[in-house]
């Protein structure tokens with residue numbers, strides 16, 4: 001056990017802090033994705049290597065060698081200073097890593113630079129009405145016609161489709177092939193003729209995801225990533241990237257501290273909530289699990305660093321991380337009692353109403369990105385080596 | 395940076411597990427449960443160095459730390475091994491080091507006896523889980539009086555005794571005024587005793603309550619590690635059994651209800667591994683976090699262990715409920731560890747205090 005990052009990294013941490021002290025005031029605070037402030041900050045971060053750090057210079061990145069500890073230090077320092085770490089979203093966190101692995105040179109030079117600068121916003125078109133957990137059952141079709149694919153079908157739950165410039169989309173190109181081998185991965189602009197986006201209001205009251213309809217949408221064949229029929233494999237390079245990032249234990253720890261503060265402030269019958277033995281017990285029990293998940297995350301980091309494997313530590317992190325966070329947010333609502341119900345424009349809302357919003361938002365994350373039940377299938381099959389369910393005879 | 399076990403620790407773990415699997419199989423556990431002693435097992439483990447894990451090299455031990463001891467405790471829990479490890483090999487040397495006595499005679503010599511397995515040291519900490527009934531120990535001069543309802547090890551030659559004022563004492567089992575009687579518990583893999591002291595001559599090890607508090611924290615980590623090992627064993631047994639047992643013409647491991655029970659156990663157990671390692675590491679290297687992380691490990695493993703003990707038994711169906719497969723030894727050991735020296739509710743109340751909530 002050696003928990004120190006060592007002197008070279010401590011020096012690097014000082015460097016990051018120095019940057020934050022000098023430039024931190026330029027960071028956006030609540031300005032939108034498209035605001036000049038957010039875009040200027042993103043360019044500043046790339047210039048200094050605090051965003052797109054390991055993306056090669058040729059594709060507009062900073063071009064540093066991947067170094068897990070440096071990335072961790074940057075994330076920690078920005079979180080501690082409460083400064084925006086730059087733009088995220090599905091383009092930056094999912095598409096760019098995929099293109100780096102399997103994209104053509106032309107795709108890399110065309111799409112990566114504007115994406116990392118925040119000038120090209122993406123949405124992820126995977127789920128369909130008939131293909132959720134069973135994603136490979138998707139039916140949106142793409143048929144070759146000259147130099148184009150012609151796309152017809154429907155996607156659903158497409159987050160940010162109403163804001164996005166482009167979509168990365170799974171379509172069926174080989175209808176005769178077994179279901180996992182007939183899928184392709186296409187990129188096309190959301191302004192293409194034949195696309196209709198209909199917003200869906202989610203339970204928090206916001207229309208953040210959408211239905212997306214395609215009618216004879218033409219996509220040049222060179223905008224396929226990977227080969228025809230290999231879309232499932234291509235998508236899976238990204239799903240791996242996604243799973244780790246949901247239910248981040250460090251964010252949960254920050255939230256736990258806010259909950260603790262809330263319990264110190266709030267009173268029931270004139271006594272602080274924190275002094276109530278039942279609430280105290282629940283809080284301490286939650287704290288044990290938050291701590292354990294954070295340490296599990298350190299173990300994952302260390303394993304990556306030292307080339308060691310502990311597959312279960314990774315496989316459980318989406319399930320446990322999102323469930324724990326949802327529980328934590330729900331506990332805060334219990335702490336507030338009737339006050340915790342305040343919502344919408346109600347001025348009595350505590351902490352901006354974030355407990356209710358996050359309580360629901362994290363239920364969304366329990367469902368999205370592979371439901372908890374699907375996670376348990378994965379844990380039992382890949383982690384514990386248990387057999388798959390027998391297929392029903394057709 | 396490395397969060398995890400060193401090569402040496404991994405090797406130690408593998409060596410001990412090999413010995414436990416070969417020499418102390420479930421049959422040996424059953425014999426102990428039916429009344430045999432555990433001294434032979436303990437001698438074999440001491441030959442491997444288990445008794446000296448924390449004993450300074452100057453006294454012939456391995457001079458290792460609490461994380462190493464936790465690795466061993468996890469292995470012992472995995473095999474539900476009867477052995478006086480916690481008292482003799484962990485708390486006794488730890489107490490002497492903390493009290494600054496390990497280089498002083500007669501303690502230095504006694505450490506040598508403990509590491510060879512000839513001296514067994516039991517543990518009597520009546521306040522560790524909160525005072526029950528009239529339990530407690532008071533000192534008058536160099537003599538102790540009082541009762542300890544549950545003390546560890548029925549075959550020890552001496553006991554570490556925590557007094558109500560926070561002092562730590564050493565009492566010989568042959569001292570006048572010392573009596574012990576069996577305190578039968580549900581866990582038959584380790585034997586406990588009730589101790590009565592009546593003006594029993596004793597030796598003061600430390601008057602500093604911090605020494606006693608440290609012992610309790612270390613005990614919490616060890617019990618958590620023991621439960622971690624036992625829980626992991628139960629999960630593995632459940633997965634293996636589910637792969638063999640067939641119902642409705644297929645292995646029950648193909649039923650999603652069964653798979654999800656196993657996945658839930660794994661999901662609960664896995665983060666506990668990191669927590670136990672970290673808590674153990676803190677005992678030697680991060681004193682400011684030692685007490686809280688020990689408490690978190692003890693409380694969380696108490697809960698996770700209970701869940702796993704129940705769920706793994708259910709996966710085995712009626713077979714899990716029988717004496718035949720012996721799964722109940724794990725179930726009961728986990729149950730013992732949950733209550734011993736403070737159950738989760740008690741420990742969490744202290745965690746809240748410790749953090750000034």
Ligand SMILES: Cc1cc2nc3c(=O)[nH]c(=O)nc-3n(C[C@H](O)[C@H](O)[C@H](O)COP(=O)(O)OP(=O)(O)OC[C@H]3O[C@@H](n4cnc5c(N)ncnc54)[C@H](O)[C@@H]3O)c2cc1C
Nearest residue numbers: 124125126127132133157158159364367368369370371373
């Ligand atoms: C907030 C949010 C954002 C999203 N964003 C996007 C996005 O940007 N792009 C995109 O493509 N998709 C997105 N999704 C879709 C998401 O990936 C799917 O909702 C998810 O995969 C589940 O599919 P489903 O909704 O069809 O549920 P279903 O698959 O119909 O599941 C219903 C229930 O059945 C259970 N179930 C299904 N199959 C099994 C099985 N084999 N074993 C056990 N239980 C099973 C599920 O666990 C669940 O409880 C988003 C979802 C949410 C909630």
